[in-house]
Amino acid sequence: MSGITAIILTYNEELHLGRCIASLTPICDRICIIDSFSTDRTIEIAKGLGAEVYQNPWENNYAAQLNWGINQINAKTDWTIRIDADEYLSPELINELKSILTSIPNDVSGIELTRKVLFKGKWIRFGGFYPIHLLRIWRSGQGLCESRLMDEHMILSGGKILRLQENLIDENLNSIHWWVNKHNNYARREAADILNQEFSFVETTDLAGVEVGKQAASKRKVKNNLYNKLPLGLRSLLYFCFRFFLQLGFLDHPKVWIFHFMQGFWYRLLVDINVYEAKAACQGDVFRLREYVRNEWKIKI
Structure with missing residues (x-):
């Protein structure tokens, strides 16, 4: 083998x-x-x-x-x-x-x-x-x-x-407390990624033109061209409703309803709150935003 x-x-x-x-x-x-x-x-x-x-x-x-x-x-x-x-x-x-x-x-x-x-x-x-x-x-x-x-x-x-x-x-076998702490950190990383799409304060790669799975490329396209263009806060609610009702999340076990709510609504709302706070703190200044992500959120860029 x-x-x-x-x-x-x-x-x-x-x-x-x-x-x-x-x-x-x-x-x-x-x-x-x-x-x-x-x-x-x-x-x-x-x-x-x-x-x-x-x-x-x-x-x-x-x-x-x-x-x-x-x-x-x-x-x-x-x-x-x-x-x-x-x-x-x-x-x-x-x-x-x-x-x-x-x-x-x-x-x-x-x-x-x-x-x-x-x-x-x-x-x-x-x-x-x-x-x-x-x-x-x-x-x-x-x-x-x-x-x-x-x-x-x-x-x-x-x-x-x-x-x-x-x-x-x-x-994952950890407690919900651990899960929440993990996603608190994820939310800042994802907020930084969304902000970077708008302000380009650090160079990143794009899936266009590289060999990657079709599903990953398709989801990235929808996220960048549709989801990220919707109003902060509203998009998290719309996404949860789309996922729970149109994509039939309600058919999962009631224990999984917790996951759909926490990961599909709470987490995405937390990302948006972080985006809002960073924009308010930096007033659109790219240099300040880069330093904010590096120093306040402790993310290597």
């Missing part, structure tokens, strides 16, 4: 990391952890399961951290896979990968996986959350994370993309 190197970004992931590594072990030659100086048992677990550990300070920029890791591990295997610590490969996906990796045509440089998200043990099946297709495997040396402050995707230097059928499982 063609060799695979896995790369996982971590910070205090003792709850999930063992599960993630266990799912990778049947198909990966190397498992590399890019850790942001965890204070729990993350490093102990990683080393105990045979993973390589690299450490780099987190500067609130996922793309910068991931690309640092890709360069640092210098994968020599045919393929590289990127996976989050709270994700794992389903047994069916493991078997699918084993069966196809040795026979992939040479003109294919990337592989899309289908992500299945669970919330409080329940599948988020509706509301536009399944299937989500993500470019997660690429020929080593031909993939990087796009330079963006939020909503980052892997992009290829060339070649075609193959989509697999079986599921990559995303199941």
